[in-house]
Amino acid sequence: MTTIMEVARAAGVSKSTVSRVLNGVPVSEEARRRVEAAIAALNFKPNAQARGLSLRRSHLIGVVVPEIARIFYGEVLEGIESALAETGFEMIVCSTRNRQGREWGLTKLLWSKRVDGLILVTPREFSPQALKSLKGEFPVVLVDGTSDSFSSISVDNFAGGFMATEHLLRLGHRRIGLILGPDTRESDQRLRGYKKALADYDCRFVPELIRSGDYLFDSGFTAMEELLALPERPTAVFAASDLMAIGALKAAEAHGIKVPEDLALVGFDDIEAARWTSPALTTIRQPLRQLGEIGGRTIVKAITKKNDPTKITLGCTLVVRESCGAFRRRMEGSRSGRSPDGNVEEGGGTGDIMM
Amino acid sequence: MTTIMEVARAAGVSKSTVSRVLNGVPVSEEARRRVEAAIAALNFKPNAQARGLSLRRSHLIGVVVPEIARIFYGEVLEGIESALAETGFEMIVCSTRNRQGREWGLTKLLWSKRVDGLILVTPREFSPQALKSLKGEFPVVLVDGTSDSFSSISVDNFAGGFMATEHLLRLGHRRIGLILGPDTRESDQRLRGYKKALADYDCRFVPELIRSGDYLFDSGFTAMEELLALPERPTAVFAASDLMAIGALKAAEAHGIKVPEDLALVGFDDIEAARWTSPALTTIRQPLRQLGEIGGRTIVKAITKKNDPTKITLGCTLVVRESCGAFRRRMEGSRSGRSPDGNVEEGGGTGDIMM
């Protein structure tokens, strides 16, 4: 592993000069040529650790997620990675593997590793005391979460909840089940959107139609079974994740209930698998990748420019596919426009009806 | 950010003594107490960069994947992360975002970041010259790939191809389509397994039944359409990824062909979504998480013990669900044992028939 000193010797200059060449500081033409030749000849790569020690900057961003092997977080991570790749920062990924409280330990760990900043992709709230000890120490960005002390990028969950519910109301449904996620601010906002839509359409709020799960398949299945077991079952269900919606779909199928004929279904997230089901899922698209990209860009900005915390909220989109029956109505008498995944093709676009 | 010197001052000892306490080197009882108290009081965390500079060890492992937002790689990454978490190493994740050739640039980048080792989760082969320049420089482990120069962890693709095909042959199919992945050694081995099974069952190999895709949904859809357009269409199809199998399922559905009644289907990987389809996918399970875990453990061993490259091959398992009809035969007359995802429950196990 060659060092800057060896390059200096080979080029017949001092290491200061090599350093200058490396950092684009003006140097005589002659020296520059010789140094560059030596760098190439020796295949020299500056030692990022030594550099970081001197500059007190590691160019490393810590990223904490609850789980890597979940497509939701995978999309966000991909977004972060692609934003960082252009800036010379790298990301250290840590997963809490859904273990309660581990985010705090990981945060401290990454902190001691001298990451330049931290992206927390975690819906769970940090304890106030934890937050306080972080505050001011180094930049933190919350992705898919909100906080008063740090920058955060989140999605307009209220609007999402509203849109999904309104879509079902417009289709004439009055008894709409809701399968929420864990008890977080996010869920609360979606619930508020749901209630607002009901109110707007003069539809009564029925508490027994509300269930909650953990965003995963099995909990959607279970919740749907409970809803179907009600004396008067819902004619439509809005699930707060596509995974739960797919579970719900499976449950309906297991009980011989046809979607969308007997039951309309809306999901949330618009993961890829939403196109794969039969019927394909109508859902609320969250811009997951964008969430990550903006998160990445925000943390870099916070590190290099030290600007104040910002709060960004992204909109979401209703993607109409087959699981509500709305699709069929539109397409009546014409099947020619169907794409492989059962979406409606409109003018060669993405193949989804967006609202 | 407190340093070791400040701790030393606060404890009234030299920085050498603090360093000794930090590294578990024997020190007088009195000194240890004082140092520990000072560390706690000042909330001191050793600077990993300075430490790495001195030790020539970063405790960072570079991981290169083609894509993070694909559940296949997500599982592998989760496995790597969990193996590393126990060892004090952290992983820097880089994605080539499927761009040809980018793995080499990333490798060099990570190398210059002084990662202690590299895990390459990439099916594509590196150029021999690239490999040579890496060889001996620092430890590299290939996950889901093989190489003569480096340690590698892979799956027995030949056996996987064989098992999938044999399963279909046993069910009486003689005209079995094959949807392969991209042209890699992996695909070649699965093809060999397929051919071997055909030969074992005295079944003729028909080249026109072989298609290939990119492991993703759309390519499975397309390939299946081609197979269905054949003058004499296959009665069964083996797709080399679950994503392609799901695409194939959708294509069959679009053409009014019922699975498994009119067509049997086997996938590969056993991603979670394989349980979600209707019918649930019979598939070959790859131990993805284990692949990552062993990869992580192997690289750490290579770094700390400097032992010779090892080559590990993991077995895969046939998971029988609904898409081949084998399930129904077994379960005739009893639906009580069904789990939410349509697997067969046998003695409270994972809910799959494994072979």
Next chain:
DNA sequence: ATACTTTTTGGAACCGTTCCCAAAATATCG
């Protein structure tokens, strides 16, 4: 040619650790 300004360069201190080595403190033994 001389004095002065500007550019280019090398030397040395520093970033925060580890670790070797010699000095200091303590323990062991005759």
Next chain:
DNA sequence: CGATATTTTGGGAACGGTTCCAAAAAGTAT
């Protein structure tokens, strides 16, 4: 109790860069 063996400690040189500062070199004006 002094001499020696052993343990514990502190000083200082790395590790490989960056950057300040002053010296050297080059350029400009008189």
